[in-house]
Amino acid sequence: MIHFLSDLLTNATPLKPTVEIVTGHSRVFTGDTVRLKCNFPDTPYKSTWFYKWYNGPEQLPFFDDQLVLWDIKTKETGKYYCQGLPVEISVDGGWxxxxxxxxxxxxxxxxxxxxxxxxxxxxxxxxxxxxxxxxxxxxxxxxxxxxxxxxxxxxxxxxxxxxxxxxxxxxxxxxxxxxEPLTQPTLVIIEDEMTRSLSMLKLVCVLDYNVPAPAPPVLYYFYMNNDRLGTPTSENFTLIKKSRGSFKCQAKVSELGLFRWSEPESF
Incomplete structure (x- = not known):
């Protein structure tokens, strides 16, 4: 039995193929050779796989797990997919x-x-x-x-x-x-149907943590009227009893000496 990767993805099978550069670079000279390989997680299917390759929206006439771009031309610049996340190849005609x-x-x-x-x-x-x-x-x-x-x-x-x-x-x-390794947080106060039914508020501390892996964890602190709410948590949100006041959050990475405060938000 032959399965198409794209057909399984369409039917919500949790397959997420990735494209790996086996030979060459993501930026190459004209005339170079680039070899790409389509990788996907193990599945319960014991089948013969039939691969579909794309450069952007254009399907390519190649159906193996590897795609070889010989004597590459500038017109072949693009994002290459095998029904998964793309890898971008940029072909440079310079020196x-x-x-x-x-x-x-x-x-x-x-x-x-x-x-x-x-x-x-x-x-x-x-x-x-x-x-x-x-x-x-x-x-x-x-x-x-x-x-x-x-x-x-x-x-x-x-x-x-x-x-x-x-x-x-x-x-x-x-x-x-x-x-920045740690951006300034933004505190988001959420009151939706679920929290209203529980007479609660959800506080979310939103930030970007850009430290390269392996990175120590971020701890989040939540405050109401400058009083800390509960204990620090590695989750960027907390649920509290619905109250009126001024709220803020702090993100801290003690191992790196990093900490940032959000601006206060009123509810």
């Missing part, structure tokens, strides 16, 4: 590519690599942020060891080598955002 994360976190290191088409005897590589030189060195691997908010910007790299004369190539810009 240099800067591999950089889309996001960094304040206080943590950030790595970037300047890759050059072919094997060139590189003797100098320069990293720029918004057109301003950040680092200059002889190898292509850059380390920003303690990221700050000032490191937010557009990055490019210039690589140079000597072959009779000096040759220099520049990468396309890559946008990098810098995030």
């Amino acid at each position: 240099a590519i800067l591999d950089a994360p889309s996001q960094g976190v304040v206080g943590y290191p950030m790595n970037m690599t300047c890759r050059v088409r072919g094997k060139r005897p590189i003797n100098e590589v320069v990293l720029y942020r918004d057109g301003v030189e950040v680092l200059k060195q002889k190898h292509p691997h850059f380390l920003l060891d303690n990221v700050t908010l000032e490191d937010w910007g557009g990055y490019t790299c210039v690589a140079s080598w000597n072959h009779g004369r000096t040759h220099s190539v520049i990468s396309a810009p890559v946008s990098v955002q810098v995030l």
Whole structure:
């Protein structure tokens, strides 16, 4: 019996295939080869799987668990799916590519690599942020060891080598955002049909926690009129008896010395 992954997904089977880059990178030069593999969790079905590959909305004429993009062209740039979360492949017709994360976190290191088409005897590589030189060195691997908010910007790299004369190539810009490890919380007070029937309120402390894994847990504290409600919890919400007053929450990561308060909210 043959099952289509897409058919099972449509019928609410909890399969979530993922695409893995087996060979190559997410940013590649024209002419490179990229091999993608479709992975999905174990299932109770003892069947032969028939895979469907897509680049965006376009179905591709490939039906194996691996998709090989030979001699890749710029027109093949896109998000590749096998009926799951996509992996994005960007094909660059230039001579240099800067591999950089889309996001960094304040206080943590950030790595970037300047890759050059072919094997060139590189003797100098320069990293720029918004057109301003950040680092200059002889190898292509850059380390920003303690990221700050000032490191937010557009990055490019210039690589140079000597072959009779000096040759220099520049990468396309890559946008990098810098995030706070713990953002300021927002307290949301929820009174819906369920809480009204119980004469209660639900307090939710909403924030972004951006510390790279493995990250210590966040503890949440809830307050009414500056008096703490109950004990700290690893859940970002609590239920309380319906009351009028001023509410706020605090998020704390003691191991990292991080804590942030929300603005007070009245009910």
